[in-house]
Amino acid sequence: VCDIDIEVIAMYLDQDWQRFFLPTLEAAGIAVSLVGRDVEPGLMTTDLHPAAPRLETALARHLPAELTHVASYARLFLDRQPDIVHLWLDEVNVKAGLAAALTGVSRIVLSMRSVNPTHFVFYQPYMKAGYQVLLERAQVLALNNSQVGAEDYASWLGLDPGGITVIRNGVDFDQIATAPSTGGRGRGYRTSH
Numbered sequence: 001v002c003d004i005d006i007e008v009i010a011m012y013l014d015q016d017w018q019r020f021f022l023p024t025l026e027a028a029g030i031a032v033s034l035v036g037r038d039v040e041p042g043l044m045t046t047d048l049h050p051a052a053p054r055l056e057t058a059l060a061r062h063l064p065a066e067l068t069h070v071a072s073y074a075r076l077f078l079d080r081q082p083d084i085v086h087l088w089l090d091e092v093n094v095k096a097g098l099a100a101a102l103t104g105v106s107r108i109v110l111s112m113r114s115v116n117p118t119h120f121v122f123y124q125p126y127m128k129a130g131y132q133v134l135l136e137r138a139q140v141l142a143l144n145n146s147q148v149g150a151e152d153y154a155s156w157l158g159l160d161p162g163g164i165t166v167i168r169n170g171v172d173f174d175q176i177a178t179a180p181s182t183g184g185r186g187r188g189y190r191t192s193h
Contacts, residue, residue, distance in 0.1 A: 007031045009076060011069070011092065036072050055102060066126055073099030083107065090117045094130030101137055110134065112144045112164070115152040131157055145169050 008025055012018045013034055025032055055078075059071045073096040077085065085100040086109040087093045093110040100108045110131075117123040134140050135157065142164040144150035150164040157163075 007033060007080070009033050009035050011035050011072075035069075035076050059102075064126065066124060067095060067098070067130075069095045070099045070102075074103050077103040077105060084109065087111060089113060090127050091122065091124070094127050094134070097134045097140070098130060101134060101140070106139055108134070108137070108140045110140060110142045112142065112149060112153055114146070114149050116156040118156065128157065135159065135163070141165065143167050 008021075008030060010018070010032065011034070013022075013032075022032060055074055059074065063070055077099055082100075082105055084107040085096065085105045087096050087100075088111045090112070093112065097108055097110055117127050131142075131153075135142060142153070144153060144164050144166055145168055147166050150166050151161055153159075154161050154163050
C-alpha cells in the first residue's frame with residue numbers, strides 16, 4: 001500500500017450543486033480545500049518558496065485580467081509542492097495548468113470532457129493559447145472521456161489525433177443495481193441488454 005496524500009482543491013463551493021462530491025470525498029478521508037480567488041500583491045512570500053515574490057510580480061505584470069486566478073493556483077502549488085496535479089474542465093485546466101507549469105510541478109494531467117469549449121457559452125479566447133502552451137510541455141498529459149471529444153480537441157488545437165488519451169467515464173454498477181426502479185422502462189432496458 002502506498003502512502004499518498006490526496007487533496008481536492010475547488011475554486012467554488014458556494015452553491016449546493018458545486019458541492020455534490022463532498023460526501024463521497026469526506027467518507028474516503030480525502031481533504032477538500034478552497035483555493036483563494038483573490039491573491040493580492042505581496043501575499044506570496046519567501047516562506048512559500050524563495051522564487052515566490054518574483055513569480056508573483058511577473059504574474060501581476062504580464063497576465064491579462066481574465067487569468068488572474070493563475071496567481072491563486074501558483075500560491076497554492078508553491079505552498080503544497082505537489083508531485084502531480086490532476087485538473088478537470090477547460091477554465092481550471094488552463095489557469096491551474098499554467099500555474100503548475102510555472103511552479104515546477106513534475107506531472108500535470110488535463111482532463112477534458114465532451115468537445116472543445118468553442119461549442120459552449122463559457123468559452124474564453126485565452127483557452128486555446130493556454131492549452132497549446134501547456135501541451136508543448138513534456139510533463140503534461142491530456143485526457144478526454146470520448147474519442148469524438150479527443151478528436152475535436154485535437155483538431156481545434158492543431159494536434160496529432162492521437163495526442164489526447166481517451167479514458168471513458170466509469171460506471172458504478174453496484175449503485176445502479178441497488179437504485180430503486182423509476183418504472184418499467186429501466187427494468188425493461190436492463191433485461192433486454
